[in-house]
Amino acid sequence: MFCGSSxxxxxxxxxxxxxxxxELARRGVGLVFGGGRVGLMGAVADAVLEGGxxxxxxxxxxxxxxxLAHGGLSExxxxxxxxxxxxxxxxxxxxxxxxxxxYGTLDETCEALTWTQLGIQSKPCGLLNVEGYFDPLLEFxxxxxxxxxxxxxxxxxxxxxxxxxxxxxxLLVERLSEIPxxxxxx
Numbered sequence: 001m002f003c004g005s006s007x008x009x010x011x012x013x014x015x016x017x018x019x020x021x022x023e024l025a026r027r028g029v030g031l032v033f034g035g036g037r038v039g040l041m042g043a044v045a046d047a048v049l050e051g052g053x054x055x056x057x058x059x060x061x062x063x064x065x066x067x068l069a070h071g072g073l074s075e076x077x078x079x080x081x082x083x084x085x086x087x088x089x090x091x092x093x094x095x096x097x098x099x100x101x102x103y104g105t106l107d108e109t110c111e112a113l114t115w116t117q118l119g120i121q122s123k124p125c126g127l128l129n130v131e132g133y134f135d136p137l138l139e140f141x142x143x144x145x146x147x148x149x150x151x152x153x154x155x156x157x158x159x160x161x162x163x164x165x166x167x168x169x170x171l172l173v174e175r176l177s178e179i180p181x182x183x184x185x186x
Contacts (some may be wrong), residue, residue, distance in 0.1 A: 001033040002108040003040040004101030013100045014043050016130045021047025027160045035059030037070035040099050058088045060062045095171040096125045100133040117154045124171045126159040
């Protein structure tokens with residue numbers, strides 16, 4: 001799960017985050033996320049935990065020192081760097097879902113998409129487009145296809161939806177395949 005460490009300007013973002021967390025818990029799907037207690041990250045994790053689900057946080061030491069780590073998770077993995085955070089999350093997750101956020105959300109989402117495009121992993125990637133938040137990004141990706149920088153089949157890697165339940169269902173059903181040789185879930 002990739003999303004903002006801020007709640008954002010619209011109440012709909014936090015509502016969507018809580019809805020995603022509740023839906024994951026209802027389905028028995030564990031959450032792997034950035035380990036923060038603040039913003040949309042904290043809202044998703046709190047909803048998962050309130051629903052009796054599992055929430056695994058992966059957080060760099062520098063953010064723990066800034067007292068941003070969520071204290072009530074099923075498991076909190078502290079890693080030395082942001083690079084290790086992203087790699088560990090990629091190993092633990094079966095799919096990726098992004099909610100509204102900023103640079104970090106965009107970075108992590110694009111890296112997951114790139115790794116899928118390159119065949120490093122074969123895990124579905126989705127965007128929950130809350131109140132059109134990702135519309136400009138989707139327009140950019142469509143332009144990248146038109147301008148010859150992104151193949152249409154690679155544009156199609158990204159699943160987009162506005163309803164948390166439907167998008168989660170799609171990601172669960174569309175798991176692409178096993179983890180590629182050489183990768184482990186540890």
